[in-house]
Amino acid sequence: MQDHSHLFRKVGRICCVVHHRLSHRVTQRLAEMGVDPIFIESGRNVRRVVRKRHMGFPGLKRRLHNTPVEFIYATVSRDRTHAVLESLIDAAELHTPGRGSIYAQDIIEYGGGEPVAADNTPTANAPAGRDGNTHPALLTDLSCITAILSMPGSGEQCAQMALELGTCVPLVTLGAGTGMRDRLGLLRITIPPEKEVVRLLVPEYDSGSIMQLLIEGMRLNRPGSGYIYGAPVKAGLLDARLNIGFQESAASMEQIIAAIDQLKSGTAWRKRFADIEPGRINAGHRLMDDRREITVNCLEGALAGLVAAAMEAGAGGATTFRLRRLLAGDDDSGSAARESAIINVPAPISSQVIQAILDANALDSDTAGRIQVLEVPMAFNYRRGR
Numbered sequence: 253m254q255d256h257s258h259l260f261r262k263v264g265r266i267c268c269v270v271h272h273r274l275s276h277r278v279t280q281r282l283a284e285m286g287v288d289p290i291f292i293e294s295g296r297n298v299r300r301v302v303r304k305r306h307m308g309f310p311g312l313k314r315r316l317h318n319t320p321v322e323f324i325y326a327t328v329s330r331d332r333t334h335a336v337l338e339s340l341i342d343a344a345e346l347h348t349p350g351r352g353s354i355y356a357q358d359i360i361e362y363g364g365g366e367p368v369a370a371d372n373t374p375t376a377n378a379p380a381g382r383d384g385n386t387h388p389a390l391l392t393d394l395s396c397i398t399a400i401l402s403m404p405g406s407g408e409q410c411a412q413m414a415l416e417l418g419t420c421v422p423l424v425t426l427g428a429g430t431g432m433r434d435r436l437g438l439l440r441i442t443i444p445p446e447k448e449v450v451r452l453l454v455p456e457y458d459s460g461s462i463m464q465l466l467i468e469g470m471r472l473n474r475p476g477s478g479y480i481y482g483a484p485v486k487a488g489l490l491d492a493r494l495n496i497g498f499q500e501s502a503a504s505m506e507q508i509i510a511a512i513d514q515l516k517s518g519t520a521w522r523k524r525f526a527d528i529e530p531g532r533i534n535a536g537h538r539l540m541d542d543r544r545e546i547t548v549n550c551l552e553g554a555l556a557g558l559v560a561a562a563m564e565a566g567a568g569g570a571t572t573f574r575l576r577r578l579l580a581g582d583d584d585s586g587s588a589a590r591e592s593a594i595i596n597v598p599a600p601i602s603s604q605v606i607q608a609i610l611d612a613n614a615l616d617s618d619t620a621g622r623i624q625v626l627e628v629p630m631a632f633n634y635r636r637g638r
Contacts, residue, residue, distance in 0.1 A: 262361075263361050281339055282326055287326045297423050299493065316408060355488030357484065394485040398594075399450045400447050400449050401448045403476075426448060426573075429447050479631070543598055545626040551619060551621075558612050566601045567605050
């Protein structure tokens, strides 16, 4: 067993989610700053379309509307995270509701070399608004809730619940489950391999209670239904446009809330739920704490061996995704196929799982792997969270 402890570094992971027609603005700005590599994943966001009823009938009609988006990932030095976020907000005009969301998380990363400091962040020429500011203030009291759902259609149901709560625009990607399901033999036919992954950026103060509502509404307290966890966000800017279509006033309620967030420099003012006992949520479901999200990113075809090594070391399973890497100096057509996996484990065994992945040649040139580790203070699933 080799000692790879000296290979890790503390970085900031940035995720920018924009319409696929805007993604080139973000990747071009990152390239101008010398950020490499850049990884892209396809997905969708979900909003509600609001329409008047036909023939003058009272009331409004609402339906869900999916828009194709791209998730753009990059890592930079932690001390430049805010500057890079602000530059990307300017590049894609994310201060305008409906353009997209962006957030950053502090992680530990193995592999890939030192991140670019991005000292040449081109923010000086950003257009100033009426108040003289180049863009809204970043919010620093956010949490990212990730729901990995097993049942067909559960992504739409989770997105609808999030919109009804008025929290944020749900961000959805597709993945495949592996690990525990593969151990079930014939019983695995009862649990589909396809997963829908829904990410919600919510106020940190209400994240536990929002998780409770999702656990109840999505029936995650039943076997095989899925898994949910929340992780801290260093800074971000939310997409405030939950509804599109008919609007009675000059500004929507979402725009008003976003404006107050900026005036209050945070989301604490809109706390809606009572304080909860640490480790528990209102209905009595006990949350697991002190866990780690381990994300493995490697060349296509190499992931299966790394996931198998993680499971041998104690991981229960993984959710896998397909990515593409935007090669330096190339457009999207020159992207390299990549695979990624999310592995969620208890903190006490995280070191041995990471070591097993590293020992499986994750950082070799034939694998070109990266391992990213994120602290997860709360999580729930049926098997361990009941």
